[in-house]
Amino acid sequence: MNTLRGTIISIKHEDSLMLVCIDIKGQIFSSLILANDNDKWIEVGSNVDVLFKETEVMIATKESLVSARNSFVSTIKDIENGKLLSSVTFDFNGSEINAIVTIDAINDLKCNIGNDFRWFVKTNEVIIKI
Amino acid sequence: MIKIDIKKTLHTSDGKIILKINKEIINGDFLTIFGKSGSGKTTLLRIIAGLDIPDSGKIIVDNETWFDSSKGINISTQKRNIGFVFQDYALFPNMTIRQNLEFALNNKKNSHKIDEILEMMELTNLSNSMPNTISGGQKQRVAVARTLMRNPKILLLDEPLSALDNTMRSKLQNELLTVHKRFGLTSILVSHDISEVFKLSNRVLKIAFGQITSDGSPNSVFSNLNLSGKFKVTGEVISIVKADILFIVNILVNNEIIKITSVKKDIENINIGDNVLVSSKAFNPILTKI
Numbered sequence: 001m002n003t004l005r006g007t008i009i010s011i012k013h014e015d016s017l018m019l020v021c022i023d024i025k026g027q028i029f030s031s032l033i034l035a036n037d038n039d040k041w042i043e044v045g046s047n048v049d050v051l052f053k054e055t056e057v058m059i060a061t062k063e064s065l066v067s068a069r070n071s072f073v074s075t076i077k078d079i080e081n082g083k084l085l086s087s088v089t090f091d092f093n094g095s096e097i098n099a100i101v102t103i104d105a106i107n108d109l110k111c112n113i114g115n116d117f118r119w120f121v122k123t124n125e126v127i128i129k130i
Numbered sequence: 131m132i133k134i135d136i137k138k139t140l141h142t143s144d145g146k147i148i149l150k151i152n153k154e155i156i157n158g159d160f161l162t163i164f165g166k167s168g169s170g171k172t173t174l175l176r177i178i179a180g181l182d183i184p185d186s187g188k189i190i191v192d193n194e195t196w197f198d199s200s201k202g203i204n205i206s207t208q209k210r211n212i213g214f215v216f217q218d219y220a221l222f223p224n225m226t227i228r229q230n231l232e233f234a235l236n237n238k239k240n241s242h243k244i245d246e247i248l249e250m251m252e253l254t255n256l257s258n259s260m261p262n263t264i265s266g267g268q269k270q271r272v273a274v275a276r277t278l279m280r281n282p283k284i285l286l287l288d289e290p291l292s293a294l295d296n297t298m299r300s301k302l303q304n305e306l307l308t309v310h311k312r313f314g315l316t317s318i319l320v321s322h323d324i325s326e327v328f329k330l331s332n333r334v335l336k337i338a339f340g341q342i343t344s345d346g347s348p349n350s351v352f353s354n355l356n357l358s359g360k361f362k363v364t365g366e367v368i369s370i371v372k373a374d375i376l377f378i379v380n381i382l383v384n385n386e387i388i389k390i391t392s393v394k395k396d397i398e399n400i401n402i403g404d405n406v407l408v409s410s411k412a413f414n415p416i417l418t419k420i
Contacts, residue, residue: 001396033358034412042358054393055376082375087393098393100376124413128358 002057002097004029004050008128011044018042020128022050025093030069031126041130049129056125057099059088059109060118071120076113079106090119131157132284132316136177136187136197140340142168149173149184149340155333157192157283160310160317162327164351165337171320174337175286178318179214180207191284213277215290219269221261227272228257234279243279250312251275251305267298274302274309285310287319291326296385303329324352324364324405325384352407359409363388367404370397381408 006024018035020042021028029050033039042048060066062073074090074097086106090097099119111117132155140147149170155161163171176182178189180196183204189197196205221230231244248254251271256264261272270290277285287306291299307330310317321327327334327348334351336344344351349362365383372378376391379400390408400406 001393031358032413034360036360039358053391055391080375085374085376087375100393124411127409127411 001051001053004092004095004097006048006050008042008044008046008048011042019123022048022128024050025095027072027093029126030123031128032123033128042128046130051127051129052121052125054087054098054100057097057101057119057121059099059101059105059111060120061109062116062118064118066118066120068120068122070123070126071118073116073118076111076115076117079111079113081106088117088119090117092119131155131192132178133188133190134174134178136184136189138173138177138182138184140170140173142170144168144339147340151342153335153342153345155316155318157316158314159333160307160319160331161333161335162319162321162331162348163335163337164321164324164327166322169337170340171337172288175214175288175318175320178210178284179212179286180205180210181214211281211283212286213274213280213282213284214286215270215273215277215288217289217292219261219266219273221269221272221276223261226258226260227253227264230261230272231276231279234276236280247275247278265298266294267302270294270302271305274306278309278313281313283316285315285317287317287321289320289322292321292323296382299326300385306330324348325366327352328364329384357407357409358411360412361410361415363408364405365408367400367402367406369402370400379406381406383408 004024006022006029008020009023010021012019016035018033020031020033072092074092076088077091078089080087081103084102085100086103088099088111097119135152138149140149151174163174165171173182177184186199195203196210197203228244248257253271253275256268261269291302303326319330331348334348335342336351363383365381368380368382368387370377370379377397379390379392379397380387381390
């Protein structure tokens with residue numbers, strides 16, 4: 001899974017939903033969480049890990065507008081191809097982000113090592129952990 | 131409320147250890163004592179039952195002193211209001227199922243209670259059978275039924291299901307939960323099966339070398355972390371199979387295999403037979419009416 005370390009900077013509540021914003025090296029990540037009593041550890045100022053699976057990360061050209069709140073432009077550091085799938089590694093401010101997408105997508109988008117592309121993940125795919 | 135504050139020196143295969151426990155157990159709890167063999171977990175259960183005597187300390191159950199070394203009090207096992215279920219059933223081989231239950235009954239006039247419990251535990255058809263003619267799961271059900279004859283307040287379970295296959299185990303786990311709730315028991319289970327702990331207990335005491343190393347809900351004790359995923363199950367890794375650049379991890383969860391995709395670096399420390407926590411967000415699963 002992709003793991004990034006950050007600090008919770010804000011929490012918005014609506015009924016049992018919580019939208020948690022996390023500062024990761026100056027970039028803001030959002031995680032949508034179903035809140036319950038066991039989640040009292042989620043509070044502003046807590047240092048947390050932000051987790052999301054490689055298979056939930058999407059890639060778009062850097063000019064694209066997307067609805068995903070966690071959307072960043074990074075340089076492709078490595079591409080590892082299988083038969084159907086491809087693992088694309090981005091350099092995100094010194095941390096590695098992995099996206100697993102189909103090889104067809106990589107070919108259509110013309111992704112190559114050294115290019116800048118947008119990678120993104122929806123708030124409801126992001127887990128936070130202390 | 132069960133208040134335990136005891137000390138006992140044990141001689142185990144790892145050498146001498148001091149079992150030192152100071153805990154309170156709330157009425158109605160289903161508590162698991164979890165630890166490796168030789169950690170002192172069975173001894174703790176036997177001390178509560180009065181089958182082992184601590185070197186020093188007190189055991190107080192609902193303001194009644196069961197044991198107090200300073201006052202020389204040690205209530206006998208028969209007078210402690212407990213039921214004890216062992217791994218090896220401990221049924222009388224020369225008595226029928228019904229006679230096994232009858233033997234445990236304090237007031238012989240209460241024979242309608244036998245019928246009631248036989249029915250509840252689905253044993254009515256077997257009431258005239260001898261223990262050696264019934265299956266392991268049925269024997270354990272008889273053992274549980276027998277403890278219920280004495281209206282125990284506390285049910286002590288020493289790895290009662292570890293000799294059973296997975297299907298029977300799962301069925302009996304459900305029955306233990308039903309019995310626990312229906313009779314308003316406080317249950318204390320010794321187990322080293324993590325999925326069983328999650329299914330049955332609301333509190334876990336993890337014990338190592340005679341000392342409690344953690345105390346809390348199964349989630350807080352076993353996941354060792356706070357994780358926001360709402361869909362959490364534990365299981366045992368059965369196999370890991372390569373699928374293109376991914377790996378499919380097959381995990382046994384409550385008798386069903388679930389499949390999780392993973393990348394190589396996430397499974398580097400995961401081996402077949404390991405217990406794992408599977409978590410997902412509440413947003414991902416899709417519901418379909420069946």
